[in-house]
Amino acid sequence: MLQIPALEKLVHELSKLPGIGPKTAQRLAYYILKNKEHYPERLKEGLERVQAEVHECPRCFNFTDSDLCRYCTDSQRKDDLLCIVEEPSDIDRIESSRAFQGRYHVLHGALSPLEGVGPEQLKLKELVTRIDTSEVKEVILALDSDLEGDTTVLYISRLLQGRGVRMSRIAQGIPIGSDIDYVDDRTMGRALQNRVEI
Numbered sequence: 001m002l003q004i005p006a007l008e009k010l011v012h013e014l015s016k017l018p019g020i021g022p023k024t025a026q027r028l029a030y031y032i033l034k035n036k037e038h039y040p041e042r043l044k045e046g047l048e049r050v051q052a053e054v055h056e057c058p059r060c061f062n063f064t065d066s067d068l069c070r071y072c073t074d075s076q077r078k079d080d081l082l083c084i085v086e087e088p089s090d091i092d093r094i095e096s097s098r099a100f101q102g103r104y105h106v107l108h109g110a111l112s113p114l115e116g117v118g119p120e121q122l123k124l125k126e127l128v129t130r131i132d133t134s135e136v137k138e139v140i141l142a143l144d145s146d147l148e149g150d151t152t153v154l155y156i157s158r159l160l161q162g163r164g165v166r167m168s169r170i171a172q173g174i175p176i177g178s179d180i181d182y183v184d185d186r187t188m189g190r191a192l193q194n195r196v197e198i
Contacts (some may be wrong), residue, residue: 007033011073059130061106061123063088071104079139082125084127084156086110086144102140105130110148122152124159131163138166145172145190152182 007029015025037156056062057069064070068097071077071091080151081102085091094100108121119125130136143149157167173191174183183191 006118006159015029046047056106061088061108061126062091062104063190065140076101081140082136082138083140083142085142086149086152090142100140103136104116107143107152110146112148112151118150119155124156127156128159131160131165136165138168141167141169143169145187 001060009151010029010032011022011025014020014028015022017025020028033045044058047174053065054063055065057072059068059072062071066073078101079130081100082105083094083102084105084107085094085098086107088106091104091106094104105123107123107124107127109117111117111122112120115128139156139160142152160167171194173194174180174186180188
């Protein structure tokens with residue numbers, strides 16, 4: 001127990017960030033405190049700018065500081081190819097591969113009834129409207145390979161059925177450069193299901 005209410009509050013708020021446990025939150029809080037001459041003000045300025053300037057793109061729901069995000073305004077991208085992702089950060093991972101040249105649609109989560117996330121909390125209604133009013137011919141589902149991702153993929157495939165779009169899901173299985181000895185059973189099962197002919 002820290003016994004300093006202001007420091008406890010900071011640790012508590014930092015521990016709410018994804019991937020930050022109590023110990024890491026405490027280390028971050030002490031770093032901020034140790035560098036309190038300049039760092040807290042710069043952090044505050046960064047948070048205020050993000051809050052004031054960054055918003056969702058009205059077309060794909062990625063984050064942007066412009067009217068439309070850079071992927072929606074890029075005239076070199078294919079309008080008939082749409083990649084659906086759970087979070088805006090997923091776009092960065094896909095873009096780093098340089099293998100995709102279509103458009104994006106961000107759901108802002110995945111279906112998770114236990115956490116109170118239903119179809120109404122996701123950008124699914126907007127997805128259907130987009131499919132119905134655009135020239136999209138193929139939808140690629142780039143969602144996580146977990147229960148929530150699988151449930152969302154199934155829901156979207158039923159939602160878009162009969163709308164004249166081809167649907168696919170990104171391949172799942174053994175990562176490049178990994179050793180089969182260290183692959184879990186679920187990943188091995190997916191790799192066998194998604195095998196390709198050579």
